Amino acid sequence: MAIKRGVSLYSYQNETFQGKMDLEDCIRTSARLGAKGIEIIGEQSFWGWPEVGVEDAAIENWHRLIDKYDCTPVSHDFMLDYKRYKGRMMPHDEQVASVRKDIDFGARLGMKYIRALVSIDPQVLVDAAPYAEDKAIVILVEVHAPLHFDHPWIVRHAEAFEKSRSDALGFLPDLGMFLHAFPPVWKEKFLRIGVPQKIADYVEQAYADRVLSEYVILNVREMGGEGPAIAMAETLRHNSAFEPKRMLDYMPRIHNVHGKFYQMTEDCVEPSIPYDEIVKVLRQGGYDGYICSEYEGNRWIEDAEEPDSVEQVRRQQVMLARLLGEAETPALKAA
Template identity: 80%
Template sequence: MVTSIKRGVSLYSFQNETFQGKMNLEDCIRTCAELGADGIEIIGEQTFWGWPEIGIDDAKVAEWHQLIAKYDCTPVSHDFMLDYKRYKDRPMPFDEQVASVKKDIDFGAVLGMKYIRALVSIAPEVLVAAAPYAEEKGIKILIEVHAPLHFDHPWIIRHAEAFEKSGSDALGFLPDMGMFLFNFPPVWAEKFKRVGVPANIADYIIKAYEDRVLSEYVILNVREMGGVGPAIAMAETLRHNAAFEPKRMLEYMHRIHNVHGKFYEMTPEYIEPSIPYDEIVRVLQQGGYTGYICSEYEGNRWIEDFREPDSVEQVRRQQVMLAKLLGETTVPSLATQSVAA
């Protein structure tokens, strides 16, 4: 089944390579284009160093637009932060929160973005207050639905109700596929074992996750098994991750405009062993979703203690998987090849 769902990449996926100076902005955009993933998503602080404190660098913005045009790509989303701890002695006042969001709306508009990603911690009242300005700028503000939250969580329901009450089309959701963690990621388990979790405890935690055992019971049992330090930390991951239902996106599809294709590992067989992308894509197709799925590789932090991450290869593998699931006639590589090959 061929659909109009599009493929993109969050440049956050290349954080190791960009931080180490191995890839510059052109390298990142060119790589995405070569993989047929024309949608480009950024975190402003990563791609535009000095943002937001220094402000907009006109030369860097000009370079951005030149590269987007050169590689025939599409700006998708600027993922912004709103730091509530900016002041040591008091929370950021409401008006300043709204002003901060408006600043990122301006930045997104300057970059040609259709969307800006809001952190899930931002109160709905702040986003509703910024919505009219977003409408003027042709921007939609999408709050990220990120584990441990999900579409049935009271905080997300509160946002959904506020968005509907506002009547604004400038407010929506960006689901992160990490909330559909159906299996304990192998790269997590391997890292915990390397830092000292006994094999029997690690195996218990993995099985407990598969059996959907309540996290508090798992933590208690690990303590009783003699687990300390890293073993408790491994058990604690169950508090922040769960196998929520992809089909719950259907109720909110009219406000879902971008998707984070979170993944922790792609095997050589083009499988993400912990997240059911076949089911996710079916749900998105059922809901008539036509936006981007942007690769978001976060397995790097789980392996960099013992080997250098190859983020480009990992993103390539996910893009191959997505192309196949979306029914595309070719799959990406750095030299496009036929699916039949």
């Protein structure tokens, strides 16, 4: 089976919170691009979640829209932040109960998967797995920069999952961990907020040369950098060019992919993430799930211009369709 295209509605966060796009707009726009897999963050698409329950009418409307635009529910991305729960650490049993609540919500939405933040202790997910199995849900830990598939914390999750022998536990790679070049929109933002051109050029080249982040930060300080310049150098602590081929060893438990991107050029190219190589690796591993667009370039440009998330997602979907060898690509003009 072929790799499929989808969209995380998180991509439209600016338009959603500004009231320019509602849930139907988000689903319709994605469907028109041929991206029929729909992924959500509950807090964005269902107001009040998880603090208050979601009424049946809202769930019914969700299914009506999914049917209307011939889409498929893919994943509910839940945000359990147990370290900051009402000013205290959430006990283990409460964490498991919270995950079960999100399993129930995902099941109501017809999702096959729910996304877990990587900070969650693997034992919490192992203990929630039997409940997920009963609900036909798979819990996917998002492998997100600065973590990667060789990081000890991810290895610990993998070992716990294998020991559990549960098929309800897996991984969701965020393609931002394969950042092979410093994103142009990042550099442009740092220049706008006062980073000297010489320092910005140095940080960009240091990233390309894979210089250790601590050395880059030190060198920027010695160049007279402060404030925004140090912040630009600090981005190297949290991003790196990990190898896509490392996904191969984990492929049996990879069921969804976040198509992270920061910028799509007019030629429909992501200049900082090697999507051609990534798609090749996914195919080699027999992956047949969704790549869901996840646009996060908005926060890097909104001080200078109004983000056009729809156009950015459209361009990425054109790129994905081409890389996947589809006979037709999404329209060259946004609907």
